[in-house]
Amino acid sequence: MNYKSLDPSKIYLITGAAGFIGHFLSKKLLDQGCRVIGIDNLNDYYDVNLKLARLDKLQAYDNFTFIKGDISDKETVFGSFEEYRPNVVINLAAQAGVRYSIENPDVYIQSNIIGFYNILEACRHHPVEHLIYASSSSVYGANKKVPFEETDFVDHPVSLYASTKKSNELMAYTYSHLYKIPATGLRFFTVYGPMGRPDMAYFGFTDKYFSNEPIKIFNNGDFDNDLYRDFTYIDDIITGIEGLISKPSVEMVPHKIYNIGNNNPEKLMMFIETLEKALSNATGRNVEFIKEFEPIKPGDVPATYASTDLLQETVGFKPTTSIEEGLQRFADWYVEYYEVNKKISALV
Template sequence: MKFLVTGAAGFIGMHVAKRLLREGHEVIGLDNLNPYSDPALKAYRLAQLQAYDLFSFVELDLTRRECIAELFQREHFQRVIHLAAQAGVRHSLNAPFDYVDSNLVGMMTVLEGCRHHQVEHLVFASSSSVYGMNSAIPFSETDQVDHPVSLYAATKKSCELMAHSYAHLYGLPATGLRFFTVYGPGGRPDMAPWIFTEAIINNQPIKVFNRGEMERDFTYIDDVVECVNRIQQCVPVRHMQDGAMTQAPYEIYNIGNHQPIELKRFVTAIERSCGQIAEKIYLDMQPGDVLKTYAETSRLKAAIGYQPHTSIEQGVGQFVGWYRDVWLSRDR
């Protein structure tokens, strides 16, 4: 089968593409290689994929409408896994137009490509950020998510709405994935696992917001990849409703560990894996942050027979080991 994976030089994109390649699929990886993340890290991720004969890389920005249309017309993708986006809640406070261009315009060009070229299934990245300050715990896919507390969250909710409209209007099968704090080897330098590990290893203090009294549903990358791979095989179909075929071929799933971890426990897990105690600077909550994320995953398990389960201690140990043994030693 032939796949387009956008954001292939990104964290989740690289791991998902590698899984597809290992299973013998042809993968076209697309990325604009923007400087938001370390270029060396993106080069490392791409090198993992370029070792496969069935992988081809296209450096292209999703906002280039004509080029994206030509790519779809030329390659005849069967399925698309759209993971490219401008990520990060805090960065959206300083560079809002990056999110409009990458997340909204980028989603539009992907939807148009899928619509005009009979793509069998579009799987796209959403985010747990869409739940905002939702007080209903755990977060369910049926919850109202109309009150985002960051522009990043607003763009992700908008992507869900755009995909649903194309599923309804054109019968495009689409599945959105609300990722909950994904971490692991090759992860993002702007996220807590990397920031804390790097600081502790270099004997630098770490900033702990809200005195560590926050909870996150940390989700290990191997679990995420397993979910994405199973979901891309579950193509949604229209359903009968009130005697008519009216419901769009569209699904949304939470991709989380269903086990929120207090920030204090998370820091302790990193300290143990690093073998040293961190100096901590306690700060107030940052704008756009939420106190707790907690994924309800019963719909996910019912659909694919699987849900994330890796413990924070196991996952953090894997990340710290990769950071020390692979990332820090890559130039030695």
């Protein structure tokens, strides 16, 4: 990839630092000698122990500072900016999950709307060189044209989560227009890998298998019209973000949006078969999920498929991790982290 090496004299503030992407990005910057200020509220949306395990790895670095706080709390955000004066801000803190947003809308407004507003206001009053923030492929809604391109119409989100992410893009554009804040939004496409989010399908399927429970597949058992997902391995995502840090927009309104995905969608059933093989390799036994097929859930979309041409033109982004390699790394980590051999002994 054609990008400048990061400047270790600068201060990088990363929200959601104990989250999946936040952890790996923080680690990458810390490994290069950068000063990282991490903010996370360590909420219990999923297993807090996993967040603490990620955080423990980061706190082993002398150049890492952790602030336990919520971005929806304005004092926490402004206090962090005033004390540390970050040069670059990467906002990855958000309430994630499409289905969860249907059951728990309040937390999405609190974190994704109010929280992001606080970040924008802090960048307005304490100018930064670059604000990078997480958007999502969900903004494309039920768009039937594939691959999805950044210029596509995205005014029909089909979940509250997607609405909040589209709102983030609009808010960032407005602040860039009014206050010349260099801002870049990233539409992530199904990020996976070791230490990932337990609410993601591949992680949940693995949990179900070792609990001897069936997995639910929301495609009606229609293999000819199976769901497609643009699964993107965590290392490829981090490389893409790293490349963009030193590439803020220089347009009249310094705001840019990029898809960041694999540009190579996989059928969900093929993904599941590959995960079964990876777990078989990791455990030394044949792994086959018990499958139950159900209708697609409200808010879900049939296909996510990113055009990453714009990102490739800007920083030379090109994912290199195959689905087989990425899932094998996840499976190996899972088996070790959760001491799976003990669970296997209980199953037989």
